[in-house]
Amino acid sequence: MRSDTPAAAPQLLPDLVEALRGDLSRARYTVERTEQLLGEVAVAALHREDPLPARRALAGASDPAAILFSLFTLGAELPAARVAEVLPTLGTGGAQQLGILAPAAGRAAAGGAPSLLHATIDLSPYSAQDDHGHIDWWIASDRSELATGAALRPDHVLGVGGASLTLARITPRARVGRVLDLGCGSGIQALHATRHATHVIATDLSERALAFTAFNAALNRAQVEVRQGSLLDPVAGETFDLIVSNPPFVITPRTPGDDTDRFTYRDGGRAGDSLLAELLEALPAHLAPGGTAVMLGNWERSGSQEWDQHPRRWLARAQAEGLDCWVIQRESEDPAQYAGTWARDGGITPRDPQWPCLIDGWLDDFESRDVRDIGFGYVLMRRPLPAAPTDAVAAGGSGPTPGAPAPAPAGGPAGTMRIEQATGTGSGSLGGHLAAGLRMMQRLRAMDDAQLARTRPRRAADLIERRHLVPGAWDPSLIELVQGAGLARTIPADQVLAATVGALDGTLTLGQTIGAVCALTGDDPDQVEKRLMPQLRELLLTGMLEL
Template sequence: MTPEFSDDLCARLREAFQRTRYDADGVLEALGAAAHAALGRNEPELAYRASADAGDLGTLIRLFLLGGAETAKAVEAALAPVPLEDALAVGLLRGDGELLRAGLDVRPHGDDEGQWWVISDLDSELLGGEVPPEHVLGVGHASLSLIRATIRRPVGTLLDLGTGCGVQALHGARHAQRVTATDVSPRALALADATFRLNQLDVELLRGEWFAPVARRRFDQIVCNPPFVVGPPRVDYTYRDSGLAGDDASGLVVRQLPAFLNEGGVGQLLASWLHIEGEDWADRVTRWLPPGTDAWFVQRDIADPGLYVGTWLRDAGIDPRSPEGRAKAGAWLDWFADNKVQGVGFGFVTLRRAEVAHPTIVCEDLRQAYDDPLGPEAGHWLDRVAWLREHGGELLETRFRVPETVLLETVAGPGDEGWETTIRRLHRTDGPGWQHEVDELATALLAGCRGVLPLSDLLELLAFAHGGTAEELEEAALPMMRELVRHGMVEPVS
């Protein structure tokens, strides 16, 4: 059944949630910090106990967040003024003997500016088994990571490609004047539509595969959480499987997305890529890029094939020990072996339609511990790339400074004349925490970057103090300065 939430039902449901304070703040207040944290660890007992004295709000917490069964009388009181028959008709509730359970996942979700409710399908744990093929995923770790990695600057138009439950479009509506959301799944579009109606948002919804629904249109920003699971070309679950082999789904989005951007427009997506024996992953992903596209590929993790398969089987509610699980795992691992797959990379891709002959393309690892949102850093990265494109020929005339957030670490070992410095490493203490190893001359050069003298004068002084010529030093200094500028470890002074 494809649920159809009317405006009237959504208005009544919103009234019930507002009356009971079924929102992120209200749930936290009702449960308390300890029980709320335990719930996040899939340890529900504390939350069950805390919700017992929370009245109607407690009923909604047990019903929608804990997967509990409640009496019709309690649910009717908690959802008033929503008629139970209407909630049952759209699948919001389902019967369990004389009790009622949630038929859909409805949970609060918010940011620093406010709160929403997101409607999706119940996960495998609450279903008690494998999810159906048309399963609509809720707000999970992947979608949250894309939310945090997305640039939040005002734009006119934003496309959420493959919207699922609609959570990316919710956040996009904060900074975009008009939002369009697409999906190939009618069920996903129905639940996304219910989410938007419940939150009183006007979002254009279109059905179709990939970019077909928006053919010949362009947007200022595109976000995409595609079905990026890699493996044999099959579709078991529409939320994660594309029907394309290997990492072709990620490759398709990267290849086609820039054509749907306005000049200077930005696209951001989650992606996976194969690590093939004898092949550099950076070479693989850069081959996907169309001309005239700035690109920043950030690899956050590399999964072993065996771990990867087991993780996604459990995600769908399949026990890897079961006959079905072993059969699917075997076929999956055979495909990896036949294609010489040594690992599966996962990360974020930021693209900008630049229409230039020599775009900037950078692939780098960010597998260190990092909890800050990547979105602001992605925006600054694009700014710094644009500055280098405009002023790259003027670096020698530019005055630079090292930000206060950048520190120099030195490591010394015993030598013939006492302690001798063996490692000099720059650390950026904010953002992704980039690091760069530098030599003695680079350390001396950066010590002079205080925003007073242009780079050419600093190189002249360095040549005088250490021997050689400024021209010789330029050859090594200019590429280093460009890289440090891109990483925000030195910045131009206007």
């Protein structure tokens, strides 16, 4: 059953927020410390959304971090005196003013003071590593089912989940001016952006989500501007160097007159996957030259369509306007799997009486469009930098005004559209890898094969060659080029391609290297170069070769 308890949002009272920060720091309330206290078994159980081992591990613990984790994440009701010990600066009164603690129902001591307190929000430590170093933060959000034992409310504000972590990993971290976190939720993407941006704007349809984002920014001493509104409405006419978004893309069945509660954080209220189509059509106008958009999404495949038909159609206009577009499908689910995934996400299981009706509604909706499966993955766009600086910049002018509308297309060349399925993940920074791929699209588009042959590529340090041989044979039956970083791709190669790649150390030009290999194999260099160029361009785009 869904909880009827009114949803709370923390109050932005700067002095009290700073007092809370000091108490959390003194308590060593970090991911590292809480995992030490919990132990491997309890940590693994929490990842499975089972709180019992964690509650057992922390039962009776006196460590301040253990008490805070029990209170704010595990949903414990604790004596007011014990809570006061771990929040000595803020105090229990200050915590109640902030709206993060409340008296447990019916648990008042003599004189009316609460004998037991419970948290009204989740307040968890967060740890990460990005291109700018180590991060230790605290993230406030709504309490999870793990703490409440109840299904989520429609206006639930998520903490840091798997999708949030994925989006943070694939986002480029180069220093930029203006960043937009579209559909910010509790604000984790906006917080990450403050480490490498001059100005960060976070938008959301939910006023409660923006309250959590503002609170988290203050708690972690970050500067974030929050604006309320649907999709891109709050930033009409503005452009950004980076747009990052985990939009409410979940495909949820709706019928005329249906006023069923939707989860604001995930359901866009559109038919099928049309919300993503609408967003991708509008995004290009908000990208400054050199600007990048990075987002998560899903798309339907109906009937005999190829899986990429919808994203190709959505991005066709952006490509025609000169933007480089990249879609990566990471996985797919059939309609029944998809319905079950998101029903469970909302706290409904097959044991609940509403399960059959809920799943039937989803399956009927997918059947009405002949949907065979739903893909999940990443969508990236980049507006290329101008080929040459403007006269104003060349003469020492200031160039475009930050945040001004993007220039209208001038009839230039179309951008590159790259569509791929990639399920692996290698080492290193995935955000940096994807950003390098987008930049390489522009570089390669500007070079014909003759120009490319005059460059001096190098094979990437993480690239290895794998050979498969029938036992006792001298010649391999299969050669593969294997990427250790990025998306851990594997590309088949013949002897000539493998030899060419193996010799690319930046000393000779690409044309010279192909000529040297052909001198050994007896092949015609011109024919080999013509045959290898598409493959070598692919290796450059994937980062297996570097320029």
